[in-house]
Amino acid sequence: MVDIDELKKRLYQSGEKFSDRPKQTSWQPGRPMDPVKENGVSEYWQRPVAQTPNPLKSRYIKIALISLGTLVVVGGIFWFFWSKNFDKSEVMLTLESPDRVVAGENINFLVKYQNNTNNALDNVKVVFIYPDNSLPEVGTDLVVKKTIGVVESKQSGEIIFKGKILGQKDSTKESRVTINYQPRGIQSFFENNASAQSMIIAVPVIMNFDLPEKLVSDQELNITLRYNNTSAVSFFGLFLKIDYPAGFKFGSAYPDPFQENNQWEIFELGAREEGKILISGTITGQSNDSEVFNAQIGFKNDDNFTTLAEVLGSGLISDSPLSITQSVEGAESNLVNPKDRLYYKITYQNTASVPIISANITVEIQSSALDLKSIDSDTGNFDSNTNKLFWNTSNKKDLAVLQPGQTGEVEFNVSVKDKMPVNNFSDKNFAIKTIAKIDSPNVPLSLIGTQINGESELEIKVRTEAVLSVRGYFNDSIISNSGPLPTKVGQTTTFTLYWSILNTSNNLTDVEVSADLPSYVRWQNKISPADVNLKYDSSTGKLTWKISRVVAGTGDIAPAKTVIFQVAFTPSINQVDRSPELIGRSTLVAIDSFTNEKVTAITEALRLENLFDIVNSDQKVVGN
Known part of the structure; x- marks a missing residue:
């Protein structure tokens, strides 16, 4: 280390000029040593020296710029998504x-x-x-x-x-x-x-089965399924199906099923309307077996069935010691006409293994369609107060003792009324129901606690009667006519014709009346009432009248269903002195809505001589 005296010598030498002293070198980081000019003065003393940036300050500036850029980017993104925001x-x-x-x-x-x-x-x-x-x-x-x-x-x-x-x-x-x-x-x-x-x-459609609670194996069974629309609207395109128990053998049904003996198509079930299906067959099974019938009504699309309502009905198989069945002659397919005579046969049997004594038989008749005054029986007694026939040991000796397996018969016959008692529009769909029963007050000791009585029900429907009439007039107040009377060759005369329908006890549906007009008779296209569905086919000469429904009692408690029309007749010379047809045979075809049967009525051709207001002198064609 230089001491202070040496330093003084160096600083203060004798005869030394100030300018000859050593110059301090000026240096800053980042730049070269100061250049020295010839006069010994640094050029940095002769011009301003640039300020060196502060590193900390530069760092803050960079951070600020980055932050500002980030804010701009984020704000842009936020603005983009905000402008496109979707809720x-x-x-x-x-x-x-x-x-x-x-x-x-x-x-x-x-x-x-x-x-x-x-x-x-x-x-x-x-x-x-x-x-x-x-x-x-x-x-x-x-x-x-x-x-x-x-x-x-x-x-x-x-x-x-x-x-x-x-x-x-x-x-x-x-x-x-x-x-x-x-x-x-x-x-x-x-x-x-x-x-x-x-x-x-x-569920507006309700159903119920009407079948005996106690069933006897191998007994003929009559089942009624009732269905009812309780709502104020109609249902269209319904299907009804019944699943039978395994022991049931189908016999017949009314109306006829359209498929597999257990499916029915109900095209329309009107508001508050009810219907029923009658099924006959035999039931077999073991004692105490419960035989269950299942009915469903609903809608069918292709093979898919959608249930609207469902009901179960069941009966218990029991070995009833006394059995009874009914059959009737004169009622094919359990359908009859007014005025028919019905012959009933009641068959009874002791199915037990022991004798049964003092049996009695009753048959109750439930119908206003029968003429009860006409009842006839060889041995039975009829009580008009109860509408029942009775057989017992006093009038049928075989009933005193029925041996095991023993069978027997009783019979009676009765007439259907000529005319059904239709007094108002609710009087329709007449049926004849008979309930046959067999019983005994003396139950064998071995059968105590067992119901020994037998019962059988039979229902027969009465067909409606449809009547078709045709009338003709020259003088008519509805459609006026013209032309000569008697009719003359080559001259045209017009006539007014009437078709009228009467219907007794069941509604008719899909009614159609038709006839052919002869080639010499011309259709005048005058009809009354004007809104009826009456059509004439000029290519075939066929005249057709279609009606959707004719109610029971038409022509009795309601006016006859009538249509009026005009035809024109121009005789030819070959018809002189003859009475030609003005309209051919008229035919009515319809469906009985109660029996579901086809109904037909026919009236003969109407000739000139059959006109109601033509006198004898006018009944035939005359020459000019």
């Missing part, structure tokens, strides 16, 4: 359906949608799903798709889907709807959902 909750979708419905009735499902967003919606589709076991108004698919296309901002709309809800009473059925869409300017698809529930408060 699917602003797309409103609702589904409205009745809270409480009656099964099988037509209802509306109302779908409403509204676009409350600022975006238009593209590719909009609505998918509606009916409740299970429903019947859409169109088709059978429970999933229905509707393409809407575009829904503009703030636009709304609605769609109605129609159908029937089916199910059990008090069950709840859910319908659902989905709307799918793509907001304009956004690549994603969205969907909204809605649903509605409906409770079935009533």
Whole structure:
């Protein structure tokens, strides 16, 4: 280390000039040593020296710039997404359906949608799903798709889907709807959902079986299934099917089933209307077997059956010691006509293994269609107060003791009334029901606790009578006529003809009356009433009158069903002194709605001589 004296010597040398002293080198980081000019003065003393940046300050500046850039980018992104923001909750979708419905009735499902967003919606589709076991108004698919296309901002709309809800009473059925869409300017698809529930408060079609609670094996069985529409609306296209127990052997049914002996088609079941099906057969089984009949009514689409109502009916097989059956002669297919005579045979048997004593038989008649004054029986006694026939040991000795397996018969006969007692419009569909019973007050000791009585029911339907008449007039107040009388060759005379229908005890449906007009008779196209469905085919000469229904009592408690029309007749020379036909044989064809049978009525051709107001001198054609 240099001491202080040495340093002084160096600093203060004798004769040394100030300018000759060593110059201090100026240096800063980042730049070269100061250059020294010839005069010994640094050039940095002769010009300003640039300030060196502060590193900390530069760092803050960089951070600030980066932050500002980040804010700009984030703000831009936020602005982009904010400008394109989409809230699917602003797309409103609702589904409205009745809270409480009656099964099988037509209802509306109302779908409403509204676009409350600022975006238009593209590719909009609505998918509606009916409740299970429903019947859409169109088709059978429970999933229905509707393409809407575009829904503009703030636009709304609605769609109605129609159908029937089916199910059990008090069950709840859910319908659902989905709307799918793509907001304009956004690549994603969205969907909204809605649903509605409906409770079935009533099943309007009710059914019940009428069959004996106690059944005897191998006994003929008559079953009645009644169905009733309790609602104020009609049902169309119903199907009814019955599942029989394994021990039941089908015999016959009225009306006839259309398929497999157990299915019926009910084209229309009107409001408050009821119907029934009669089934006959035999039942076999073991004692104490329960034989169950299951009936379902509903709608059928292809092979799918949707149940509207269901009922079970059952009977218990028991070894009734006394059995009884009925048969009737004169009632083919259990159908009769007025004035028919019916011959009943009651067959009874002791099926037990022990004798039964003091048996008695009764037959109760339940019908206003029979002339009870005409009842005749060799041995039976008839009580008009109870409408019952009686046989016991006093008039049928075989009933005193019935040995095991012993059979016997009793008989009676009676006439159907000439005319059914139709006094008002509810008097229709007449049937003859007989209930035969066999019993004994003396139950053998081995059969105590067992019902030994037997019972049999038989029902016969009475057909309606349809009458068709044709009348002709020259002098008529409804349609006036012209021309010479008697009719003359080459000159035209017009006549007024009447078709009239009378119907007694059952409604007629699908009624059609037809006849041919001869080639020399011309149709004048004058009809009264003007709105009837009366058509003339000029190519065939056939005249046809169609009527949807003719009620029971028409021509009795209601006016006859009548149509009036005019024809023209121009005789030819070969018809002189003759009485030509003005209209050929007239035929009525219809369906008896009670017996489900085809009904036919025919009236002979109407000739000139048959006109009601033509005197003898005018009944034949004369020459010029």
